[in-house]
Amino acid sequence: xxxxxxxxxxxxxxxxxxxxxxxxxxxxxxxxxxxxxxxxxxxxxxxxxxxxxxxxxxxxxxxxxxxxxxxxxxxxxxxxxxxxxxxxxxxxxxxxxxxxxxxxxxxxxxxxxxxxxxxxxxxxxxxxxxxxxxxxxxxxxxxxxxxxxxxxxxxxxxxxxxxxxxxxxxxxxxxxxxxxxxxxxxxxxxxxxxxxxxxxxxxxxxxxxxxxxxxxxxxxxxxxxxxxxxxxxxxxxxxxxxxxxxxxxxxxxxxxxx
Amino acid sequence: xxxxxxxxxxxxxxxxxxxxxxxxxxxxxxxxxxxxxxxxxxxxxxxxxxxxxxxxxxxxxxxxxxxxxxxxxxxxxxxxxxxxxxxxxxxxxxxxxxxxxxxxxxxxxxxxxxxxxxxxxxxxxxxxxxxxxxxxxxxxxxxxxxxxxxxxxxxxxxxxxxxxxxxxxxxxxxxxxxxxxxxxxxxxxxxxxxxxxxxxxxxxxxxxxxxxxxxxxxxxxxxxxxxxxxxxxxxxxxxxxxxxxxxxxxxxxxxxxx
Numbered sequence: 001x002x003x004x005x006x007x008x009x010x011x012x013x014x015x016x017x018x019x020x021x022x023x024x025x026x027x028x029x030x031x032x033x034x035x036x037x038x039x040x041x042x043x044x045x046x047x048x049x050x051x052x053x054x055x056x057x058x059x060x061x062x063x064x065x066x067x068x069x070x071x072x073x074x075x076x077x078x079x080x081x082x083x084x085x086x087x088x089x090x091x092x093x094x095x096x097x098x099x100x101x102x103x104x105x106x107x108x109x110x111x112x113x114x115x116x117x118x119x120x121x122x123x124x125x126x127x128x129x130x131x132x133x134x135x136x137x138x139x140x141x142x143x144x145x146x147x148x149x150x151x152x153x154x155x156x157x158x159x160x161x162x163x164x165x166x167x168x169x170x171x172x173x174x175x176x177x178x179x180x181x182x183x184x185x186x187x188x189x190x191x192x193x194x195x196x197x198x199x200x201x202x203x204x205x206x207x208x209x210x211x212x213x214x215x216x217x218x219x220x221x222x223x224x225x226x227x228x229x230x231x232x233x234x235x236x237x238x239x240x241x242x243x244x245x246x247x248x249x250x251x252x253x254x255x256x257x258x
Numbered sequence: 259x260x261x262x263x264x265x266x267x268x269x270x271x272x273x274x275x276x277x278x279x280x281x282x283x284x285x286x287x288x289x290x291x292x293x294x295x296x297x298x299x300x301x302x303x304x305x306x307x308x309x310x311x312x313x314x315x316x317x318x319x320x321x322x323x324x325x326x327x328x329x330x331x332x333x334x335x336x337x338x339x340x341x342x343x344x345x346x347x348x349x350x351x352x353x354x355x356x357x358x359x360x361x362x363x364x365x366x367x368x369x370x371x372x373x374x375x376x377x378x379x380x381x382x383x384x385x386x387x388x389x390x391x392x393x394x395x396x397x398x399x400x401x402x403x404x405x406x407x408x409x410x411x412x413x414x415x416x417x418x419x420x421x422x423x424x425x426x427x428x429x430x431x432x433x434x435x436x437x438x439x440x441x442x443x444x445x446x447x448x449x450x451x452x453x454x455x456x457x458x459x460x461x462x463x464x465x466x467x468x469x470x471x472x473x474x475x476x477x478x479x480x481x482x483x484x485x486x487x488x489x490x491x492x493x494x495x496x497x498x499x500x501x502x503x504x505x506x507x508x509x510x511x512x513x514x515x516x
Contacts, residue, residue: 074402
């Protein structure tokens with residue numbers, strides 16, 4: 001397999017990965033010092049980037065929305081995805097209101113079609129950290145959110161996929177975002193309106209989730225656009241999103257002229 | 259190349275396709291009687307299915323919307339795509355308001371990033387016919403449209419990709435939809451609010467369009483949900499979308515229990 005999507009689509013991928021890790025640990029072959037590597041997003045070119053809106057009640061409230069009765073799904077185009085340390089880039093002639101959204105992201109491991117919430121987590125390969133970067137001016141003017149959420153580089157993801165057994169309690173993970181070292185979002189997955197099990201089940205009622213599909217599960221309160229005073233990302237800023245036990249995702253920000 | 263997306267991503271694909279067609283015509287090798295083939299969507303698994311809303315003024319008007327100042331983009335997940343003659347399927351427990359939208363669809367042939375309208379059509383491989391099938395109850399309740407537009411089988415596409423040189427005037431093509439033989443949509447691409455060149459350019463300002471990406475360019479007036487009396491698709495219905503010089507796309511409709 002040449003990428004994570006292909007790997008996850010391979011029969012018996014869990015066992016094969018375990019064997020590969022075991023072999024690498026025993027023989028020292030194909031092991032690298034993580035500091036010496038360029039890191040990319042742990043999933044590239046997934047067939048779907050599903051995003052969930054307003055999935056923390058405090059975030060819905062800060063934007064003047066009611067917490068929803070059912071998950072609000074939207075999407076990013078997969079060309080938006082980028083990896084750790086890669087620049088979040090935008091042309092200031094296109095958008096002047098770029099915002100961060102720190103999120104826990106689920107990566108689908110096995111095809112899911114019409115699965116019940118109690119079976120849903122069996123279809124998740126693992127979890128990573130995402131920043132649902134948003135051009136608020138485009139998002140709000142369009143009303144449909146996909147364009148403002150899909151600028152190239154507006155989907156930082158990573159650094160790692162952490163498997164479910166490494167996470168003691170998915171419903172109790174701190175989530176935070178820092179801009180230039182200042183903590184601007186701070187919450188916990190216990191405040192999710194819809195848990196990961198419900199989200200996977202809900203999606204799978206409408207459409208087939210495939211290996212490698214990613215689900216950005218929503219952001220807590222504290223996004224920049226609704227702060228007073230407002231915080232918008234600027235050329236040269238540094239953004240870090242963290243999820244307890246899953247990792248920290250850091251990206252610089254840069255203007256481009258395209 | 260194992261599919262259209264891979265083919266279009268191949269260097270010099272236009273020349274290679276021409277050579278292959280020439281060779282097949284001369285030698286009779288790899289030629290088939292079209293009647294003997296199972297037809298699939300002419301593009302499967304594109305990285306993006308971009309859709310354009312409210313892109314005929316009469317359709318915006320029938321739904322109570324203003325014609326937009328800029329293209330309204332939304333998306334379908336690629337798992338929605340299906341081919342000619344394949345059933346449009348839905349669970350009546352999930353949606354009871356399934357509607358047709360007949361559309362001209364553009365297929366991207368060459369990567370497009372920040373291209374001007376006057377160069378945009380050079381990035382299009384060709385055109386096909388699409389039905390932007392919509393679960394109106396989900397679409398309108400969610401406000402974000404992607405779920406109601408992305409049920410599996412809600413993106414019929416085909417039967418063929420017609421290359422640009424085969425289309426005398428892209429701005430003057432009849433577009434129609436028939437349900438059980440009754441013509442319910444009838445318009446012409448001259449009524450598009452934003453032409454294909456403007457749509458490709460507009461998309462490419464925000465995100466990179468890649469080979470195989472498809473753009474559903476919007477539907478004219480006459481959709482079932484806003485008709486009086488309302489027309490909703492039912493189990494056993496037959497829907498045909500036609501675009502002059504591009505083709506006719508026929509799909510039956512069927513209930514499922516999943």
